[in-house]
Amino acid sequence: MTKISEETQETRTGGLTSKPVVERKEKQKKAEVNNVMQVDDLNLWYGSNQALYEINMDIPEKRVTAIIGPSGCGKSTFIKTLNRMVEMVPIVKTSGSIKYRDQNIFNGDFKQEYLRTKVGMVFQSPNPFPKSVYDNVAYGPRVHGIKKKEVLDEIVEKSLKDAAIWDELKDRLDANAYGLSGGQQQRVCIARALAVEPDVILMDEPTSSLDPISTSKVEELVQELKKKYSIIIVTHNMQQAARISDKTAFFLNGELVEFAETDDLFQNPQDKRTEDYITGRFG
Numbered sequence: 001m002t003k004i005s006e007e008t009q010e011t012r013t014g015g016l017t018s019k020p021v022v023e024r025k026e027k028q029k030k031a032e033v034n035n036v037m038q039v040d041d042l043n044l045w046y047g048s049n050q051a052l053y054e055i056n057m058d059i060p061e062k063r064v065t066a067i068i069g070p071s072g073c074g075k076s077t078f079i080k081t082l083n084r085m086v087e088m089v090p091i092v093k094t095s096g097s098i099k100y101r102d103q104n105i106f107n108g109d110f111k112q113e114y115l116r117t118k119v120g121m122v123f124q125s126p127n128p129f130p131k132s133v134y135d136n137v138a139y140g141p142r143v144h145g146i147k148k149k150e151v152l153d154e155i156v157e158k159s160l161k162d163a164a165i166w167d168e169l170k171d172r173l174d175a176n177a178y179g180l181s182g183g184q185q186q187r188v189c190i191a192r193a194l195a196v197e198p199d200v201i202l203m204d205e206p207t208s209s210l211d212p213i214s215t216s217k218v219e220e221l222v223q224e225l226k227k228k229y230s231i232i233i234v235t236h237n238m239q240q241a242a243r244i245s246d247k248t249a250f251f252l253n254g255e256l257v258e259f260a261e262t263d264d265l266f267q268n269p270q271d272k273r274t275e276d277y278i279t280g281r282f283g
């Protein structure tokens, strides 16, 4: 049973990024997929309020994994747990384990700085520093001790190219990032995340504040980025999840209700709650 109509599928793709469903499925079947992160029995509490319940999830390498679900279901909490940013809230407690490349990130000897380098994050609203485009992108490498101008130049160029914004900005590297459009700012923030050579990129509703053209640029970029990086993207927009992700996780009230290949989840959901959500009966 097709849950999203042909017409919606046409509208949502706009002919930009999607491949025929059958072709995509074939590709996925052929490809051997490793996991970059593995979440086991994860629970999380804000003080006495439990926000995540017994989450088990293997996150595939070099794929786009979408997290969907109604407001307050724990999507942001979940992805911020993957790089332990959630623990910036002092009342947070967790149990269970999250492995990044087979090492438990909650272990005392797992360096948080290393985790944040390897598991980068892009936020809902573009948040460039009030500095030049160049300094924004060079910020992380400088913090990591890279000082040589030639090396920084190379990193800045490569990161902006990988974020598909080099051509637009190569003559404006000294311009203040605040003066860019929202969509350009978001791609500079993606370049800033890429500059420290992450492995996983967490994106928390990265297009929710962008116009449709900037949104489609970021969506196209995500398709490019997954060739090198593993991407986990929170989105309120089910059409976006269907357009750009390989796997989708549906969260509800802090539980992971269903996690499947995106086409399967949208076309043949196994749980009634998933079906009700994707067909718009709630949320």
Ligand SMILES: Nc1ncnc2c1ncn2[C@@H]1O[C@H](COP(=O)(O)OP(=O)(O)OP(=O)(O)O)[C@@H](O)[C@H]1O
Residues within 6 Å of the ligand: 046, 051, 069, 070, 071, 072, 073, 074, 075, 076, 077, 078, 089
């Ligand atoms: N800093 C915090 N302190 C206490 N409770 C919090 C905090 N952040 C989130 N929560 C609670 O945790 C639960 C999950 O929130 P979270 O923001 O992860 O959901 P979400 O699915 O990302 O929502 P939205 O789609 O609205 O962004 C909610 O009940 C929320 O109130």
